[in-house]
Amino acid sequence: MTFTPLISRPKPAALRPGDTVGIVAPGSNIKRELLSAGCETLRQHGYEPFYFDSILDQDIYFAGSADRRARELVEMFERDDIRAVLCARGGYGSNYLLEAIDLKTIAAHPKIFVGYSDNTTLLTYLADAAGFVTFHGPMVTKDFAVAGGVDFLSWEAALGGRSEWTLGPEAGAKALVEGVGEGMLYGGCLSMLAASLGTPYEIRTVGTILFVEDLAAKPYQIDRMLMQLKLAGKLEGVRGIIFGEMLDCVQHKDQGYTLEEVVLRIVGGLGVPVAYGFRSGHVSRANITLPIGVKAALNVSSSEVSLKILEAATQGAVVGENQEQVSRQRL
Helix, strand or coil: CCCCCCCCCCCCCCCCCCCCEEEEEHHHHCCHHHHHHHHHHHHHHHCCEEEHHHCCCCCCCCCCCHHHHHHHHHHHHHHCCCCCECCCCCCCCCHHHHCCCCHHHHHHHCCCCCCHHHHHHHHHHHHHHHHHCCEECCCCCCCCCCCCCHHHHHHHHHHHHCCCCEEEEHHCCEEEECEEEEEEEEEEEHHHHHHHCCCCCCCCCCEEEEEECCCCCHHHHHHHHHHHHHCCCCCCCCCEEEECCCCCCCCCCCCCHHHHHHHHHHHHCCCEEEEEEECCCCCCCCCEEEECCCCCEEEECCEEEEEEEEECCEEECCCCCCCCCCCCCCC
């Protein structure tokens, strides 16, 4: 398999109010009421949601057959009336699509593709193999379906084509290892990143600011997955590491140690900046959108953690606004 290098990925067209967004369910089955709630939020923010009725199919715990899910995904990329493709939810099942989708068709129609959790598999595959920028961000039946579930400032900055913008203290991260690093922003759900190893779809981490997050994994499981990445050489050549909120990643309430202590045993000696608690993916509120495959700079100090996106993630720059500091606004 030929992969695009971690430089100069093509960028999809920017998302604008009034655009139609296609909704897909690449993994687990979804609930109609949550889909409706998420679509209503999208409409309130000026977008026109579209989905196929078959999105509500169910096959065991999947959103229908792998063929259905793959066909749905490819058609959303093919259609001229769809500007962005949003995942309804994660769960499990996107790995079934890796062999089933027509990658050439998708690569010929690069579009905004947004998701997280299980959809990390598709985010990294499309970024590496189809070669365009993807987005780790809010999903329709999860974040859009609940009040306060989406950080719309980062959503608009990432998808709307801002050339430079910064996520600062309001993103929730704290310092674990101080330092400065610059590279391509990359990553997603740790479970999915580790699951890629030894497959033709293995993640490519050299030269990256590596973002990792997960949900309800016990500390020893986080330890094991990070060690798997380390032993596979996937932490060599990274230029910075950012951990997500890591919600419910505890053994028990009286465990006597923190997850920060656990992860530092593995990444603390790499000589790169490390931050912890960044609010993207499985989060407590206001899910932040991160572009996968663009240049970024991570600055970690005792007083502040900032992640600066150094280039536009979509084509079509925003004009007439301060493009620098998302962090200075309410997230």
